[in-house]
Amino acid sequence: MPVPRNVLLWLNNQILNRENLMKIRKVLVVLMGLCGLLPLIGMASEATDAVLEVAATRMSTVVRVNGQNVPVIYVGQADGCDSVAIQHAADRYEHFRVCDNRVIPRNTVSPSWTEEDGGRAVLAAVVSNSILYGEASQTDSNGYLISARTLGGLRNDCRNVEVIISYDGDLVDRALKSVCGKSR
Structure with missing residues (x-):
């Protein structure tokens, strides 16, 4: 019935x-x-909050996740969403998209970038342009987006430059460099 x-x-x-x-x-x-899974609730919340904060401010930072200080890096815009990565080890990144204030894990591994095929020339041009204009970006011949922006400096003749290399919106590499003596 x-x-x-x-x-x-x-x-x-x-x-x-x-x-x-x-x-x-x-x-x-x-x-x-x-079942011993309770600590994972806090870890997920810490990571999610950090990713949301970095996406909202578009500024990289360092936060404490699961008892360790980890860099949370703003990568840029990808497909209309903010792209953010958490660096867990020297070359190990966890990638996220933030769309409409929702954190979406990517579960991807980025391909490594090399300076071959003109990559070094593109990198040098992007860094020089970021010193001149505050920020710059360009895609190399292999599809990697190289972005740089100046963060200021302690001396008038020096600029701190953040360089982000990404592929399909996922972080491949990041460097913070102090560039001194370059004409602006």
Whole structure:
């Protein structure tokens, strides 16, 4: 015998009302704690908050995630979203997109960049232009986007330059350099 539609709607509303959802959430948190997964909730929240902050300010920073200080790097815009990476080790990045204030993990590994095929010349041009104009970017012949921006300096003849190399919006490499004695 089929159940009338209005009975199913009533049952669905009873199960999914706010009070029951809060009870279900509490049970899940207790179960996760018993399974040793509770620290992951904090880690996810710390990382998500850091990624959202960097996307909103468009400025890289260092935050504490899971008990360690890690760089959170603003990569730029990709497909209408902000691209952000967390650096967990020297060459290990976790990539994210922030679209409409939602953090979306990318689960990708970026290909490595080399200075061959004119890459070094593009890098030099981008750094020089960033010193002249404050920021610059150019895509090399292999599709890597090289971006640089000046961050100021302690001396009048020096500029701190942040260089970001990305591929398909994911961070490949990042460097902070002090460039002195170059004409502006």
